[in-house]
Amino acid sequence: MTAxxxxxxxxxxxxxxPRAVISNALRAVVDNLRDQLRKNEPxxxxxxxxxxxxxxxxxxxxxxxxxxxxxxxxxTGVILHTGLGRSVLSEAAVQRLTQVxxxxxSLEIDLATGERGQxxxxxxxxxxxxxxxxxxxxxxxxxxATMLALRGLAxxxxxxxxRGQLIEIGGSYRLPDVMSAxxxxxxxxxxxxxxxxxxxxxxxxxxxxxxxxxHTSNYRVVGFAESPGIAELTQLAHDNNLIMFxxxxxxxxxxxxxxxxxxxxxxxxxxxxxxxxxxxSGDKLLGGPQAxxxxxxxxxxxxxxxxxxxxxxxxxxxxxxxxxxxLEIYLSPDRPKAEIPTLAxxxxxxESVTLRAERLAKVLSDAAPSESxxxxxxESFAGGGSLPARPIPTAVVRWQPSSAHRAETIVxxxxxxxxxxxxxxxxxxxxxxxxxxxxxxxxLLRDAFCAALAC
Ligand SMILES: *Cc1c(COP(=O)(O)O)cnc(C)c1O
Numbered sequence: 001m002t003a004x005x006x007x008x009x010x011x012x013x014x015x016x017x018p019r020a021v022i023s024n025a026l027r028a029v030v031d032n033l034r035d036q037l038r039k040n041e042p043x044x045x046x047x048x049x050x051x052x053x054x055x056x057x058x059x060x061x062x063x064x065x066x067x068x069x070x071x072x073x074x075x076t077g078v079i080l081h082t083g084l085g086r087s088v089l090s091e092a093a094v095q096r097l098t099q100v101x102x103x104x105x106s107l108e109i110d111l112a113t114g115e116r117g118q119x120x121x122x123x124x125x126x127x128x129x130x131x132x133x134x135x136x137x138x139x140x141x142x143x144x145a146t147m148l149a150l151r152g153l154a155x156x157x158x159x160x161x162x163r164g165q166l167i168e169i170g171g172s173y174r175l176p177d178v179m180s181a182x183x184x185x186x187x188x189x190x191x192x193x194x195x196x197x198x199x200x201x202x203x204x205x206x207x208x209x210x211x212x213x214x215h216t217s218n219y220r221v222v223g224f225a226e227s228p229g230i231a232e233l234t235q236l237a238h239d240n241n242l243i244m245f246x247x248x249x250x251x252x253x254x255x256x257x258x259x260x261x262x263x264x265x266x267x268x269x270x271x272x273x274x275x276x277x278x279x280x281s282g283d284k285l286l287g288g289p290q291a292x293x294x295x296x297x298x299x300x301x302x303x304x305x306x307x308x309x310x311x312x313x314x315x316x317x318x319x320x321x322x323x324x325x326x327l328e329i330y331l332s333p334d335r336p337k338a339e340i341p342t343l344a345x346x347x348x349x350x351e352s353v354t355l356r357a358e359r360l361a362k363v364l365s366d367a368a369p370s371e372s373x374x375x376x377x378x379e380s381f382a383g384g385g386s387l388p389a390r391p392i393p394t395a396v397v398r399w400q401p402s403s404a405h406r407a408e409t410i411v412x413x414x415x416x417x418x419x420x421x422x423x424x425x426x427x428x429x430x431x432x433x434x435x436x437x438x439x440x441x442x443x444l445l446r447d448a449f450c451a452a453l454a455c
Contacts, residue, residue, distance in 0.1 A: 001023075001026065001027075001030070003050065004026050004030075004050060004053060004054070005022070005023065005026070007050045007054060008022055008026075008054065011054055011058075013058060014054060014057070014058055014061075017061065021061060022057065022061070025057040025058075025060045025061045025064075026053065026054075026057045028057075028060060029053055029056045029057050029060060030053065033047065033048065033053070066416065070418070070419070070420060071419045071420070072084055072419065072420045072421070072422055073419055073420065073421045073422070073437065073441050073444055073445055073448065074422055074436040074437065075421055075422060075423040075424075075431075075432040075433055075436065075437055075445065076380075076422050076423065076424055076433060076436060077378075077380030077381070077394050077396070077424070077431075077433030077435050077436050078380060078381055078382075078383035078384075078436060079342060079345045079346055079380070079381075079382050079383055079384075079392075079435065079436055080283075080284055080285075080342060080382055080383040080384025080386050081383050081384065081436075082383070082384050084422070085283075086281075086283040086284060086290070086342075086384050087283040087284070087287045087288060087289075087340075087341065087342045088341040088342065089288070089289065089322055089326070089341070090287070090325065090326060090329060090339045090340050090341060091339065092325040092326070092328070092329060092339065093288065093289070093321075093322040093323075093325040093326050094322075095325070096321045096322065096324065096325035097318055097321045097325075099321070100317055100318065100320075100321035101317075101318055101321070105317055105321070107119055107317045107320070119314065119320070120137075120138045120314075120315065120320055122324055123136075123138055123320055123323050123324045123327060124136035124137065124138065126324065126327040126328065126330075126331070127293060127295060127327065128295070129331075130253060130268075130327065130330050130331070131253070131267045131268045131271055131295055132268055132271055132272065133267075133271055133295035133296060134296065134297050134298045134301075135295070135296060135297065135298040135300075135301035135302065136293065136294065136295050136301065137293075137294040137295075137301050137304055137305055137310070138282075138291055138292070138293055138294075138314075138315050138319075138320070138323065139291070139292040139293075139294065139310070139313040139314065139315065140290070140291065140292055140313050140314070140315055141281060141282075141290055141291065141292045142247070142249065142251075142279055142280055142281040142292040142293075143173050143178065143292065144292045144313040145279040145280075145292030145293065145294050145313075146178055146182070146247055146279055146292075147178055147181060147182045147309075147313075148182075148294075148304055148307060148309055148310060148313055149182075149245060149277065149279060149294065149304060150178070150179055150182030150183070150184045150210075151182040151183050151184070151307065151309060152303055152304045152307040152309070153209060153210060153243055153245075153300065153303065153304070154182070154184040154209035154210045154243070155182070155183040155184055156183060156184070156185075157184055157185065157207055157208065157209030157210070158184070158185045158186075158187040158203075158205070158207045158208045158209065158210075159179060159184045159185065159186060159187060159208075159209060159210045159211070159212050159245075160187045160189055160200055160203050160204070160208060160210070160211045160212065161175065161179075161186060161187070161188060161189070161212050161213075161214060162188075162189055162190045162195035162199075162200075162213075162214075162227050163189065163191055163192055163195065164190060164191070164192050164193060164194075164195055164216070164221050164225070164227055165213065165214040165215075165216055165227075166186075166188065166214075167214055167216060167217065167218070167219075169217065169218060175214060184209070184210075185207070187203050187208065189202075189203045190227070192221065193221050193223070193224055193225040193226075194224070194225060194226045194227070195226070195228070196226070196228070197228045197232055197233070197236060200228070200233065200236055201236060204236075204240050204242070208240070208242055209242065209243060210237075210242055210243040210244070210245055211233050211236065211237045211242055211243075211244050211245070212245045212246075212247065213230060213233055213244075213245070213246045213275075214247045214249070215246075215247060215248050215249040215250065215265065217249035217250055217284075217386060217388070218386075218388050219388055220388060229273065230244070230246055230265075230270050230273035230274065230275050231273040231274055234273060234274030234275060234276075235274070237276075238274075243276050243277075243300065244274065244275045244276045245275065245276065245277055245278070245279070246270045246275040246277075246278040246279075247278070247279050247280075248265060248267060248270055248278050248279065248280040249280060249281065249284065249386070250264065250280060250281065250284040250285040250286075250384075250386040250387070251267055251280025251281055251282070251284055251285055251286045251293065252264050252265070252266045252267065252285045252286075253266070253267055253268075253285070253286050253330055253336075254266075254330065254333075254336050254337070254343065255268065255333070256337075258346065258347055259285075261390075262390055264285070264386075264387060267280060267295065271295060271296070275296065276296050276297055276300050277294055277295060277296025277297065277300045277301065278294070278295050278296060279292060279293065279294050279295075280292075280293055282319075282323055282326075283384075284342075284384050284386050285342065285343075285346075285382075285386055285387075286326065286342075287326060287336070287340035287341065287342035287343050288322060288323050288326035288327070288340075289318070289319045289322040289326070290319065291315055291319055291323055292313075326340065341438070345435060345436060346382060346387075346392070348435065350377070350393045350394070350395065353394055353395045353434050353435045354375065354377070354395040354434070356395070356434040356437065356439060356442070357375045357395035357396060357397050357432075357434035358375050358395075359439075359442060360397050360432060360434060360437070360442045360446075361373040361374070361375050361397045363442050363443065363446045364397065364399070364445075364446055364449060367446050367449070367450050367455060368449070368450065368453060368455045371399060371401075371453075371455075372399070372400050373397050373398065373399050374397070374398050374400075375395055375396070375397055375398075376395070376396055376397075376398050376431075377393060377394070377395055377396075378393075378394055378395070378396050378431070378433070379391035379392065379393060379394060380392050380394040380433055380435050380436070392435065394433055394434065394435040395433075395434050395435070396431040396432060396433045396434065397431070397432040397434070398429045398430070398431055399429060399430045399431075399432070399449075400428075400429045401428070401429070401430065403428070404428035407425050407428050407429065407430050408425065410430065410449075410452045410453060411423055411425055411430055413451075413452035414448050414452045417448045417451055417452060419444055419448060420448075421445055421448045421449075432445065
């Protein structure tokens with residue numbers, strides 16, 4: 001080990017790294033070699049030289065560093081890509097985030113009085129103003145919101161849910177499991193495609209606490225399908241002294257015909273139909289940071305606020321800073337689609353996306369004149385478990401490489417480059433979807449492409 005460590009001193013690349021990083025990597029490499037020797041596994045010739053061991057350690061450190069969070073250029077066309085962090089924050093949100101993060105902030109001090117204040121009060125007031133809700137509460141994500149609600153309002157009691165709404169979302173969120181983790185008992189009613197109001201009615205007993213409606217965010221039951229709406233369910237719930245909960249999932253806040261076209265319920269509409277409370281994510285169709293938002297009548301939200309679990313699920317100042325700035329944009333109806341990247345990407349016209357694709361094709365052919373790039377119209381999806389039914393028309397730049405193998409190689413190089421670029425492969429061609437690309441990313445994408453191609 002000492003010999004290795006002293007050899008590191010003369011290695012330009014390794015010697016600049018923290019000592020702990022180097023010795024960890026060296027130890028792992030040496031342990032691994034020892035293991036191979038013990039098992040009599042054949043070693044490559046020269047595997048035991050200092051140079052070979054240093055090279056393995058350097059590769060290991062590089063592989064580890066590649067797992068850092070890093071900027072990604074999203075050319076997949078999927079706008080709310082859960083793997084890529086869902087919503088991109090608006091300029092205003094990023095600025096507020098930076099301001100609040102770089103010093104102390106008024107998180108729990110009411111500056112007007114100098115007294116202790118309530119965390120999140122401003123964002124909650126904005127949410128009420130924007131949706132007509134009486135009261136609001138913000139937690140870590142919508143999974144947390146749902147769990148808190150079930151635990152706080154229906155522990156040990158039955159919650160009635162239609163079989164058509166027993167959703168699973170990526171990342172191990174399955175409604176039946178969330179329900180049992182929240183300590184309540186799932187009472188399934190109806191069938192996958194049809195649930196009638198009478199199915200709910202017949203399931204009500206003295207063990208029932210709540211009727212839960214779940215937005216089928218990432219799928220639609222279409223065709224011979226039917227289920228009662230929020231107004232009908234609320235009526236039934238209230239006639240029986242039950243709580244009505246609508247898990248909206250995506251949380252479309254903007255009052256816009258875009259959602260009507262998608263049959264995407266808005267938050268305000270659900271509250272207006274009578275739900276005692278609703279929940280949704282901050283980073284799906286709202287276009288803000290990861291958060292879970294609960295809105296509803298004051299009595300219900302206050303009960304949840306007092307739950308000891310609420311403390312464990314509360315959001316931090318960075319989330320609140322970004323959320324406040326995002327919600328402020330919604331105060332002026334003409335701003336969201338212009339300033340919130342998620343809404344801008346979803347609502348951008350095909351003509352405008354096509355112009356960007358054409359610009360990208362030109363930038364790429366200027367850099368690699370011997371390659372072939374064409375602009376094509378295709379379809380992309382909102383993603384993130386939002387708006388699954390309607391593909392969004394989009395424009396892509398298709399690069400036709402000489403072989404399928406070459407397409408794979410270049411896409412993999414671009415994915416591991418800096419900045420990383422994610423693209424799709426279809427029929428041995430590489431597709432760069434302009435809908436999820438920002439205008440200022442085109443040159444970065446070109447540079448990444450050239451680096452991968454060595455052009
Ligand atoms: C996305 C979603 C969730 C989970 O929300 P997170 O914010 O990702 O925790 C829960 N319910 C529905 C209906 C959803 O669409």
